[in-house]
Amino acid sequence: GENVEQHPSTLSVQEGDSAVIKCTYSDSASNYFPWYKQELGKGPQLIIDIRSNVGEKKDQRIAVTLNKTAKHFSLHITETQPEDSAVYFCAASRGTGNQFYFGTGTSLTVIP
């Protein structure tokens, strides 16, 4: 089965700096890679995703890159704000109805 590894497990940045979280996957059949933000006491919220036919996707301050050859993908948050503080999970999937395999999570703290 798929194995998703995520690093780092904790990350502290100063407000305004950038944050990068990296994930690797093992199953070459995985073709969909979402990122989730989970705030304390809430369910995970889909913030951005990327498919295997795309190398990069950007949405305002958030971007995701995918390297299919190396089987890794990364989340980039620029101009971080205190409200970005949360746990971020990456995931990999073969598509609808299939399993989503989650990374172990990164606890991001943005220091004002």
Added chain:
Amino acid sequence: DTEVTQTPKHLVMGMTNKKSLKCEQHMGHRAMYWYKQKAKKPPELMFVYSYEKLSINESVPSRFSPECPNSSLLNLHLHALQPEDSALYLCASARSNTGELFFGEGSRLTVL
């Protein structure tokens, strides 16, 4: 609209009780999921329903019994639970054409 609604938000039950968790979505998604999440851990897949049929059961103990009465509803029936079953139970549904997975806010279960 990407709303998955879960009830109740909080549930406390004894080990001999029978209770149910409910999940509802009206986005026309045909894949629905139950996940269990412990503190500081990623969501752990329990069950997947695809077109109202159970398609994945991750070897979950029989004290957890899922039910999908129709394409909008997903239930998780609980009976004779153990204290170690205390966790956040998350429901999710996946958009059929894109595979995007959307989570509810979860039901926080405490077993005494």
